[in-house]
Amino acid sequence: MIEFRLPSLGADMDEGKLLEWKVKPGDAVKKGDVVAVVDTSKAAVEVETWQAGTVEALLVDPGTTVPVGTAIARFLEAGEKPGAAPPAEAGRAAVAAPVTARLPAAPVAPAPLQAPGVARRPVSPAARRRAGELGMDPEALEGSGPHGSVTVDDVEKAGRRAGPAAAAPAVDRVAEIRKAIAAAMSRSKREIPHYYLSETIPMQRAQDWLAAENSRRPITGRILMAAVQLRAVARALAGFPELNGTWQGGLYQPSASVNTGVAISLRQGGLVAPGIRDVQDLPIDELMARLADLVKRARAGTLRSSEFSDPTITVTNLGDTGVETTFPVIYPPQVAIVGFGRVAMRPWAEGAGIVARPVVVATLAADHRVSDGHRGAAFLVELSRRLQEPEKP
Amino acid sequence: MTITYREALRMGLREALARDPRVLLVGEDVGRYGGTYAVSKGLLEEFGPDRVRDAPLSELAFVGAGIGAALGGLKPIVEVMTVNFSLLPLDQIVNTAALLRHMSGGQFAVPLVIRMSTGAGRQLAAQHSQSFEGWYAHVPGLKIVAPATIDDAHGMLGAALADGNPVLVFEYPALFEMAGDLSTAAIDLARAAVRRQGTRLTIIAYGGCVPKALAAAEKLAGEGINAEVVDLRVLRPLDMDTVLASVRKTRRAVVVDEGWRSGSLSAEVMARIMEQAFYDLDAPVARVCREEVPIPYAKHLEEAALPQVDKIVAAAKGLFQ
Numbered sequence: 237m238i239e240f241r242l243p244s245l246g247a248d249m250d251e252g253k254l255l256e257w258k259v260k261p262g263d264a265v266k267k268g269d270v271v272a273v274v275d276t277s278k279a280a281v282e283v284e285t286w287q288a289g290t291v292e293a294l295l296v297d298p299g300t301t302v303p304v305g306t307a308i309a310r311f312l313e314a315g316e317k318p319g320a321a322p323p324a325e326a327g328r329a330a331v332a333a334p335v336t337a338r339l340p341a342a343p344v345a346p347a348p349l350q351a352p353g354v355a356r357r358p359v360s361p362a363a364r365r366r367a368g369e370l371g372m373d374p375e376a377l378e379g380s381g382p383h384g385s386v387t388v389d390d391v392e393k394a395g396r397r398a399g400p401a402a403a404a405p406a407v408d409r410v411a412e413i414r415k416a417i418a419a420a421m422s423r424s425k426r427e428i429p430h431y432y433l434s435e436t437i438p439m440q441r442a443q444d445w446l447a448a449e450n451s452r453r454p455i456t457g458r459i460l461m462a463a464v465q466l467r468a469v470a471r472a473l474a475g476f477p478e479l480n481g482t483w484q485g486g487l488y489q490p491s492a493s494v495n496t497g498v499a500i501s502l503r504q505g506g507l508v509a510p511g512i513r514d515v516q517d518l519p520i521d522e523l524m525a526r527l528a529d530l531v532k533r534a535r536a537g538t539l540r541s542s543e544f545s546d547p548t549i550t551v552t553n554l555g556d557t558g559v560e561t562t563f564p565v566i567y568p569p570q571v572a573i574v575g576f577g578r579v580a581m582r583p584w585a586e587g588a589g590i591v592a593r594p595v596v597v598a599t600l601a602a603d604h605r606v607s608d609g610h611r612g613a614a615f616l617v618e619l620s621r622r623l624q625e626p627e628k629p
Numbered sequence: 630m631t632i633t634y635r636e637a638l639r640m641g642l643r644e645a646l647a648r649d650p651r652v653l654l655v656g657e658d659v660g661r662y663g664g665t666y667a668v669s670k671g672l673l674e675e676f677g678p679d680r681v682r683d684a685p686l687s688e689l690a691f692v693g694a695g696i697g698a699a700l701g702g703l704k705p706i707v708e709v710m711t712v713n714f715s716l717l718p719l720d721q722i723v724n725t726a727a728l729l730r731h732m733s734g735g736q737f738a739v740p741l742v743i744r745m746s747t748g749a750g751r752q753l754a755a756q757h758s759q760s761f762e763g764w765y766a767h768v769p770g771l772k773i774v775a776p777a778t779i780d781d782a783h784g785m786l787g788a789a790l791a792d793g794n795p796v797l798v799f800e801y802p803a804l805f806e807m808a809g810d811l812s813t814a815a816i817d818l819a820r821a822a823v824r825r826q827g828t829r830l831t832i833i834a835y836g837g838c839v840p841k842a843l844a845a846a847e848k849l850a851g852e853g854i855n856a857e858v859v860d861l862r863v864l865r866p867l868d869m870d871t872v873l874a875s876v877r878k879t880r881r882a883v884v885v886d887e888g889w890r891s892g893s894l895s896a897e898v899m900a901r902i903m904e905q906a907f908y909d910l911d912a913p914v915a916r917v918c919r920e921e922v923p924i925p926y927a928k929h930l931e932e933a934a935l936p937q938v939d940k941i942v943a944a945a946k947g948l949f950q
Contacts, residue, residue: 360911362880382947387911388880 238289238311240271244304245283245544246420249276253301254308258282263291265311270540272308279508279534283541289313299375358385366391372398413506424568429604432563435616437623439579439594445626461579462553463524468622469551469574470494470515476615478607479572480548488571488606497547497567498527500534509567510539511547555579561597571603574619635805637782638668642706645787646676649704652790653680655691656708665710666746666802692718692743696726699741704790712747712761712799726795727770742789743797748837748887749935750803755923758931760887762799762836763894766865772796773864774818777839779809781862784816792818801837818863821871827857830945831875833898834885835861838936842885845941856945864894872898873906880911881948885936890918912948917941
């Protein structure tokens with residue numbers, strides 16, 4: 237028997253609200269399948285399983301908030317018979333009162349809309365969609381439709397009653413994200429002894445190469461400098477295992493693959509840093525496609541759990557806003573973060589003269605428990621070299 | 630001009646015969662007797678026995694003859710007295726008329742129009758009161774139309790002849806005495822029609838049930854429910870665009886079908902609403918159909934077995950409370 241437990245989707249997460257099951261008892265699941273959608277404080281995240289099996293039971297109802305580590309489902313391993321193990325009701329027992337109260341079975345004929353034993357409030361599809369738009373929970377409303385169902389009118393009336401507060405969930409989400417960032421960054425600055433290094437990197441060759449590449453591509457296939465930088469960081473890390481990994485339980489675990497978290501600012505405020513896996517092996521086009529997809533989904537709030545738990549290093553790029561240098565804060569349990577400022581024209585000594593050249597300041601903040609400044613400096617030099625050889629695959 | 634549904638059908642027939650010498654009318658009692666429902670009265674005298682032909686009592690034979698005439702270059706209108714008797718030439722209609730264009734690789738078209746009366750409500754008992762429009766609407770290769778207004782009774786025949794493929798025109802004896810104004814609007818065989826504008830509920834009906842749907846909408850208006858009525862008109866291919874636009878507006882639908890519920894046309898309409906407008910619905914789609922019994926002879930039992938205004942009103946109100 238496999239107990240599927242609510243994973244931690246980031247150092248700042250200690251509980252999650254189950255929004256939706258994507259599987260039902262009897263379904264076969266394999267590694268990487270999305271099992272459920274869980275609302276963390278930052279976003280609604282699709283949670284994947286890392287074990288294969290058959291779903292035997294779902295232990296938590298949608299709408300319930302449970303602590304990280306709670307068993308929320310039970311899977312059978314291949315060949316295992318149902319009922320072979322004692323049911324682990326821990327999930328149910330530990331949870332707070334579910335949002336929707338279970339109604340006792342009606343002694344008279346049940347309403348035809350409800351399957352026996354399922355006592356959720358009927359909500360019309362149109363009402364559910366409207367409630368989603370307004371950020372309301374339709375199942376918490378009184379229904380005036382047939383069989384007590386919640387209709388569009390009910391949602392809109394409740395929305396009007398709530399007045400401006402109906403738009404509150406967006407505000408709440410912003411506050412939640414703020415709280416999450418506060419927790420992660422406080423922990424980082426409390427626990428991680430940061431050291432900082434910076435290097436100014438000439439970008440003429442990278443810019444020329446990128447311009448030539450993009451001139452042969454359709455507009456939709458064009459590559460951004462951010463992707464070139466991500467690639468250079470991943471390739472440069474090959475010789476620096478002490479910068480790519482996680483610090484957990486007093487032990488450093490280097491990672492064979494470079495899973496790069498990308499800091500993405502959200503339009504409503506706050507940021508997330510979901511990861512792209514195996515960046516060291518990705519061709520530039522694939523990396524660009526993944527980056528575009530990640531940004532789109534981060535802003536739409538449809539990220540996957542592995543994208544939160546995987547990253548082994550983070551890259552932040554504040555060049556958009558025009559600053560020259562960033563001094564980034566490490567996202568625990570990672571041990572390093574690379575920052576890029578704006579690519580800007582600067583006077584640059586070349587031979588005996590001074591010329592105008594595009595340059596960028598790259599910074600490294602790293603965890604002194606794991607690496608030392610000498611190695612960090614060597615990494616930045618390697619990064620600089622890689623950025624000046626953009627044509628190398 | 631105010632005329633009855635019956636007169637509109639006759640006018641459509643007369644115009645078709647007058648317009649094109651290739652058009653002929655074939656069927657039981659269509660000539661000397663003037664048609665079982667007196668639709669073709671006077672046409673034999675006007676167009677002669679070559680154009681208005683009484684057929685022997687074999688639907689299989691004369692529908693087959695109609696297909697042959699169509700293949701040979703004529704534009705036959707075959708009258709099968711009622712849909713109940715169309716089960717005899719079913720093989721000719723489904724296996725031959727509907728499929729010949731396909732089976733011949735596009736070499737042969739069958740420009741045939743088959744008219745038949747359908748429906749219950751006249752105390753003709755179980756074997757003469759059935760509604761099989763939904764069966765025919767199942768078959769690719771056929772176009773199925775159901776005139777429910779004076780304009781459609783008049784104009785659908787001409788449009789069917791112009792189609793160039795087999796078209797079944799279902800006529801509703803329950804509406805034959807209905808009178809109304811004939812307009813000059815062009816008649817297509819493509820679109821459903823909104824017969825009454827409304828905001829809170831869509832009643833979808835066809836044929837003999839359209840006037841019942843309109844009467845139900847009037848009653849509902851008196852109770853504060855402003856219902857829209859969509860007349861399907863063409864049962865195959867279904868014009869779901871019109872239906873869906875209405876349902877998306879009103880968010881509720883009742884489908885009215887004089888056929889039996891199981892496997893009915895109403896089931897198809899409901900399924901498509903569910904497939905294409907699920908998130909626009911504010912209540913499950915409801916329907917009012919014929920009870921699943923052979924139609925009784927006794928008047929009160931027959932009425933109880935059919936969709937009626939009060940049943941439509943009750944189903945509609947069930948979507949609100």
